[in-house]
Every structure is written in C-alpha cells, then in structure tokens.
Amino acid sequence: MPYHYLLTASGPDCPGLVAQVTRVLYRLGCNLEDSSMTRLRGEFSILLIFSSSKPFVLKTLDKAFREIGRKNLLTVHVKLLTTPEMKKSLATRPLTLITAYGTDRPGLVYRLTERLARSRVNVTDVTTHRSASRRGAGYILILEAELPASLTRARLQNSLRPLARRLGMTVTVKPVDSVAL
Amino acid sequence: MPIRPIRQFPDPILKKNCQPVVALTLEVSRALNDLVDTLNASPGVGLSLPQIGFLWQGLAVDVSRRKKGGAGHGRIVLLNPRVVSSEGEQVFREGCLSIPDFLADVKRARRVRVEGMDVSGLPVRWDVEDFEAVVFQHEIDHLSGILFLDRVSNAKTDVFRRKKP
Structure with a gap:
C-alpha cells in the first residue's frame, strides 16, 4: 500500500x-x-x-x-x-461548470461562492481572470463544482439569477463537458 | 467613413439584444460602412454592429483576411441573420475582438445555412462550413448578447489567456 x-x-x-x-x-x-x-x-x-x-x-x-x-x-x-x-479526491458526482462574468467590483467571488456554499455546492476548481479595457475592468470566473444530489442544475441556475442581477453578472450553469480519449 | 473603436468587455452593450433592421435608412448604411471599415482595420475576420456601438442586427464576415482561413465566400455583410439549419460539430479555439485577453475552445456546428438580408435589402441565403461557419455563429451570437464565454463547457480545457505578443 x-x-x-x-x-x-x-x-x-x-x-x-x-x-x-x-x-x-x-x-x-x-x-x-x-x-x-x-x-x-x-x-x-x-x-x-x-x-x-x-x-x-x-x-x-x-x-x-x-x-x-x-x-x-x-x-x-x-x-x-x-x-x-x-x-x-475521486469525484463522486458529475461536475458542474459555473461561469460568471461582468464588470469587476469588490466581493464578486465572495458573494457568488457564499451563495453556492449555502446551497451546499462544493467548489472543486476556480479560475478567475481580471481583464482591463477602455470601458473599465471586467471579471471572469469559471468554477467547477459538485452539486448535492438534491439540487438540479436548473434549480441552481434559477436560484443564482437574483444575485447575478444584483451583481450585474452573466451567470450560467451547465454540465462539465467531458472528453473521452 | 470612420473606423470606430471596438467595444470591449465589460461594456454592457455587448450583453444587449439587437433590433432587426426594418428599413435601410442612411443611418443603417453608414453604420454598415463603418462596420466594414473597422473590420478591415482590425486583425479580425468578423465583426457585428453591437461591437461598434449600434444595436441593430448586422454583421460583416471575411475569412479571406486570415491566412489559414481559406477564401470562403470573401466579404459578406448581412442584416437580420439567422441560422436556419445546421449539422455536424467542430471545436475551434476562438478569440474575440471585444475580449482581447482570452481564447476559448468552443463547440459549434460544422455547417450552417444562414438567411438574412443583404445591403440592398434583398433576401439572401449562405451555406457556410468549417472556419467560416464558426465566424458566422460567433457573430450571430453577438446580436443576442451572447459571448463565447457563454459557450465554454470545461474550465480546465477551454479557456486560455492569450499570449502577449
């Protein structure tokens, strides 16, 4: 062993x-x-x-x-x-991809992940990018997460909608595309 | 005709739905001329009206501007475009003039039939495939406020920071 x-x-x-x-x-x-x-x-x-x-x-x-x-x-x-x-470390459930982007402001990552934590969503991978342009700074978050068995992706997407509106972000929830090689 | 600044993320105009063009007014014609001029002055192969600040459904595509893009159909300017049929799929690493920092692998149809209106107001239909089909689908997405970031399906394999020149 x-x-x-x-x-x-x-x-x-x-x-x-x-x-x-x-x-x-x-x-x-x-x-x-x-x-x-x-x-x-x-x-x-x-x-x-x-x-x-x-x-x-x-x-x-x-x-x-x-x-x-x-x-x-x-x-x-x-x-x-x-x-x-x-x-x-072995994934037990299919992973879900959560993409969020919009104008950068303090607390974006915290507010989104705090909302996910309340739904018992386990974030397994986080990538964030800050992108500055003439129009200001944009922020892109790409998260992979395991959802609890009781939570569907559609329900999660719906429950994130009010927060996304408040933060001025586009948030999408979809399955992680897995490639068999 | 002026070359217009290309609107960049996080400009909110990129998330808006564009209106169909109902009449080819002088304003619309000028916007389309600016679209072509701006595309020609950019390193890109496609551009949509919202990217230069107009909320009308219009795009310009010219894959012959890219060395490896093939000739395709040359420059196409299309109003009110919509994909009426599609088949197959392909994954292509896309960039966007409005999100200059990133590239992403995006899965799209390999062949699409696109219908719309040309610059003289006549209905037209284009059958496009491969790289040209990618560009059409990418630009048509812009007219509904959809960015390639919305099409990403895997965090580990899909999004890349563009290398600085």
Whole structure:
C-alpha cells in the first residue's frame, strides 16, 4: 500500500522549477500522481500528489527540498495524506461548470461562492481572470463544482439569477463537458 | 467613413439584444460602412454592429483576411441573420475582438445555412462550413448578447489567456 504525500510550492517563476522539484522526487524514488501547476503573473505554484512505497519522515522530505527552496526562493511544504483523504479526491458526482462574468467590483467571488456554499455546492476548481479595457475592468470566473444530489442544475441556475442581477453578472450553469480519449 | 473603436468587455452593450433592421435608412448604411471599415482595420475576420456601438442586427464576415482561413465566400455583410439549419460539430479555439485577453475552445456546428438580408435589402441565403461557419455563429451570437464565454463547457480545457505578443 503506497504512502501518499501532498507537496505545495510557490515562488518567483523561472525556467527549470518543475524539473528541479521533480528531480528531488525522482531521486527519492517517488511516483508523481496528480498535479496542478500554474503561473500567475510572475509567481509559479505547484500542487502535487506523489506516492512512495516506503514511509518518509517529513523532516527527510523537508531537508530534500531545502536546497532548491533556498536557491529559487521557493516556499515548499509537504504533508502526508491519509487514506480517507486520498479516496475523497475521486469525484463522486458529475461536475458542474459555473461561469460568471461582468464588470469587476469588490466581493464578486465572495458573494457568488457564499451563495453556492449555502446551497451546499462544493467548489472543486476556480479560475478567475481580471481583464482591463477602455470601458473599465471586467471579471471572469469559471468554477467547477459538485452539486448535492438534491439540487438540479436548473434549480441552481434559477436560484443564482437574483444575485447575478444584483451583481450585474452573466451567470450560467451547465454540465462539465467531458472528453473521452 | 470612420473606423470606430471596438467595444470591449465589460461594456454592457455587448450583453444587449439587437433590433432587426426594418428599413435601410442612411443611418443603417453608414453604420454598415463603418462596420466594414473597422473590420478591415482590425486583425479580425468578423465583426457585428453591437461591437461598434449600434444595436441593430448586422454583421460583416471575411475569412479571406486570415491566412489559414481559406477564401470562403470573401466579404459578406448581412442584416437580420439567422441560422436556419445546421449539422455536424467542430471545436475551434476562438478569440474575440471585444475580449482581447482570452481564447476559448468552443463547440459549434460544422455547417450552417444562414438567411438574412443583404445591403440592398434583398433576401439572401449562405451555406457556410468549417472556419467560416464558426465566424458566422460567433457573430450571430453577438446580436443576442451572447459571448463565447457563454459557450465554454470545461474550465480546465477551454479557456486560455492569450499570449502577449
């Protein structure tokens, strides 16, 4: 039964960060599982699950990453994932895509996600973009979420309508298109 | 004829429904001339009247302006356009002159038949396919306040920030 760990790392972007982090894992004999890595403006961030057939003392892992952390100004953190945490990561219901866009104003993300939380909608992925033009700043939110079994997409769309009107946003709710490859 | 500024997100005009053109007045003709001039001065292959500030149902498409777009039917200016039939599907990575920062993979029909009125007021029908069909569907969406962001169906695979030149 493999042991699973979650690594998070962030810092100023530069070429070779992914290679440096994954080289440490390779040398430790670990396997990369799921990961999400992205650059926001000049900052690079990694969220990565890896596994190992043998347990590590967390201090050993911290030590292994210390050097590349210091060299690249990366903040690295590793934690052990429990079996229930790993099982939880598997999606249990089809995902729903919620798109919202309109003029940027304070509190958009908070108000929308707070409304979703009240409906027990579990947000699993958030991407936001701020876009400035001559007309002002626009904000685009793209969320993926799991809906509770009792809530249909049509009902959620209807319940979000008054909030969307108040915020001056276009909000749509639809199934996530999955592609079989 | 003036080249008009292209309205950009979050300009509220982009979310409005456009009115059908009932008479080819001087105002409408001028707006259409401006539409073509603005399209020609832009890097795009299609433009709709609301994107230059007019709430009438009108668009201009010219896929021959894009190297890889093929000749298509050349420049088409169409009023009150509507898709009367469609078949097949295709996914194309679209951008929009009104949302310059983003690209998105959008699923649309591969072939569409579009009917409308030409600049002399005569009814016309166009059968378009592939890239030209994408451009028509994209521009016709603008006339109902629909942006390509409304057509995104997967957060992880569909939306991309356009690379800065």
